[in-house]
Amino acid sequence: MIIEDRIEANVMIWQERMNRLIKEHGDYVISNVTVAQICSGIRGVPIQISDISYVDPGSGLRYRSYTINEVLNLLPRIEGSIYPMTGAIYYLLMGNEIPTYAKAMNVEEEWKARAKVPQYVYNVIDAFPETASPMSMFSAAILSMSSQSKFYQAYANGMSKDQYWHVMLDDSLDLTARAPRIAAYIYNKKYRNNQQIQADENLDLAANFAHMLGNDDPAYAELMRLFMLLHMDHENANVSAHTAHLVGSALSDIYLSCSAGLNGLSGPLHGLANQECCNWLLSLYNEYKGVPTEKQIREYVEKTLSEGRVIPGYGHAVLRCIDPRFTAQMNFAKKNLPDDDLFRTAMNVFAVVPDILKATGKVSNPWPNVDAITGTLQQHYGIKETEFYTVLFGTSRIMGFTAHVVWARALGKPIERPKALTTRHLEAMISESSYK
Numbered sequence: 001m002i003i004e005d006r007i008e009a010n011v012m013i014w015q016e017r018m019n020r021l022i023k024e025h026g027d028y029v030i031s032n033v034t035v036a037q038i039c040s041g042i043r044g045v046p047i048q049i050s051d052i053s054y055v056d057p058g059s060g061l062r063y064r065s066y067t068i069n070e071v072l073n074l075l076p077r078i079e080g081s082i083y084p085m086t087g088a089i090y091y092l093l094m095g096n097e098i099p100t101y102a103k104a105m106n107v108e109e110e111w112k113a114r115a116k117v118p119q120y121v122y123n124v125i126d127a128f129p130e131t132a133s134p135m136s137m138f139s140a141a142i143l144s145m146s147s148q149s150k151f152y153q154a155y156a157n158g159m160s161k162d163q164y165w166h167v168m169l170d171d172s173l174d175l176t177a178r179a180p181r182i183a184a185y186i187y188n189k190k191y192r193n194n195q196q197i198q199a200d201e202n203l204d205l206a207a208n209f210a211h212m213l214g215n216d217d218p219a220y221a222e223l224m225r226l227f228m229l230l231h232m233d234h235e236n237a238n239v240s241a242h243t244a245h246l247v248g249s250a251l252s253d254i255y256l257s258c259s260a261g262l263n264g265l266s267g268p269l270h271g272l273a274n275q276e277c278c279n280w281l282l283s284l285y286n287e288y289k290g291v292p293t294e295k296q297i298r299e300y301v302e303k304t305l306s307e308g309r310v311i312p313g314y315g316h317a318v319l320r321c322i323d324p325r326f327t328a329q330m331n332f333a334k335k336n337l338p339d340d341d342l343f344r345t346a347m348n349v350f351a352v353v354p355d356i357l358k359a360t361g362k363v364s365n366p367w368p369n370v371d372a373i374t375g376t377l378q379q380h381y382g383i384k385e386t387e388f389y390t391v392l393f394g395t396s397r398i399m400g401f402t403a404h405v406v407w408a409r410a411l412g413k414p415i416e417r418p419k420a421l422t423t424r425h426l427e428a429m430i431s432e433s434s435y436k
């Protein structure tokens with residue numbers, strides 16, 4: 001397995017770097033934690049090393065130090081395609097180098113060989129009531145595969161520690177190969193009267209996913225390649241990635257870890273925001289029965305804010321700039337669907353909202369994030385059911401989860417166990433200190 005060889009060649013180097021840091025600089029203090037940070041979501045407290053991807057507040061996401069633009073330009077693509085293969089991005093995250101075409105194709109071939117979903121997974125999905133959310137179905141389907149985890153079995157048979165990451169990678173490739181089929185099954189079951197679409201083995205993973213969702217327009221395959229690239233990872237300290245990493249630190253297998261991460265992604269302040277954003281845009285469009293004017297948008301935004309709600313798709317906990325993932329999707333839309341009404345609505349909102357948010361004086365980042373436009377593109381290509389958008393997101397994001405978990409095992413990272421304090425402890429610490 002080429003991706004395994006690449007990690008193998010690098011593991012020692014990264015282990016030595018980490019061990020040197022701990023041995024020579026273990027006492028170096030990185031930051032102090034304030035009471036406010038403890039009481040409000042440990043905001044901004046460094047808790048992880050995240051070499052796989054990093055969110056730079058001023059320039060946005062980096063995969064293995066490459067900007068989104070660099071990734072879009074440098075990664076190999078299949079003939080006739082503008083956007084890189086999903087296998088290329090996965091290789092970059094796992095292997096820490098820009099792959100050749102052959103290496104990226106090798107990942108795609110691994111996925112094809114591993115994509116068969118066991119029947120019991122479909123049975124689990126079928127057992128859900130019609131009203132179940134697609135994210136609950138997706139998470140449960142992934143959880144159900146834990147029973148056949150190779151890691152779980154090898155651990156029970158006394159596998160040695162240096163083998164952990166190899167088996168975790170093996171499971172990760174199985175999971176990431178199957179996830180698009182599971183997601184498409186849920187989509188077709190819930191929204192297309194259970195008319196399932198056979199996978200097309202000739203297609204790359206993203207194009208095949210687009211095909212199984214019922215759209216064979218080559219432009220939709222391109223959008224899916226871009227979508228998979230932009231959503232795969234976003235640092236290791238956000239709710240979902242950190243959850244997957246945390247659960248993995250207990251040596252839980254990759255299915256348990258990724259299902260847990262997906263449950264975090266389901267929250268409205270995290271992955272669910274893409275559906276909320278699209279719903280908000282649609283209701284704005286419907287309110288004015290067409291593409292709204294600047295004046296109408298101002299009116300609608302003020303109404304949303306006066307109801308104590310946020311403008312979905314704007315703001316970010318870390319970013320302080322226009323999200324480059326927004327820009328990449330905007331550029332796709334300008335080229336492929338410039339006259340689409342919802343896209344024009346999204347562009348008019350972009351022209352108006354940042355200034356309104358700036359004027360509130362409290363919003364740290366008035367700029368659009370990835371979710372400000374993702375749903376607009378899906379609507380154009382016929383995926384209208386907004387509650388499904390977080391499953392699309394999750395299908396890509398679990399690839400990032402698996403990269404973090406595999407590398408955590410490769411580096412021998414221990415179980416995570418921060419410390420909690422009582423309110424009384426805090427009060428006592430404050431009154432006994434010289435602080436004031």
Ligand SMILES: CC(C)(COP(=O)(O)OP(=O)(O)OC[C@H]1O[C@@H](n2cnc3c(N)ncnc32)[C@H](O)[C@@H]1OP(=O)(O)O)[C@@H](O)C(=O)NCCC(=O)NCCS
Nearest residue numbers: 269273310311312313314315316317362363364365369371
């Ligand atoms: C992403 C988000 C949760 C970040 O939260 P955060 O780090 O606490 O953001 P800020 O520091 O800017 O928050 C400061 C204030 O601005 C408000 N604010 C932030 N983004 C806002 C937005 N898009 N619309 C209106 N108000 C917003 C916050 O609600 C907060 O108000 P409060 O002090 O009255 O509680 C927040 O910007 C938000 O809710 N955005 C909309 C949802 C969204 O797009 N989520 C997807 C993120 S990828």
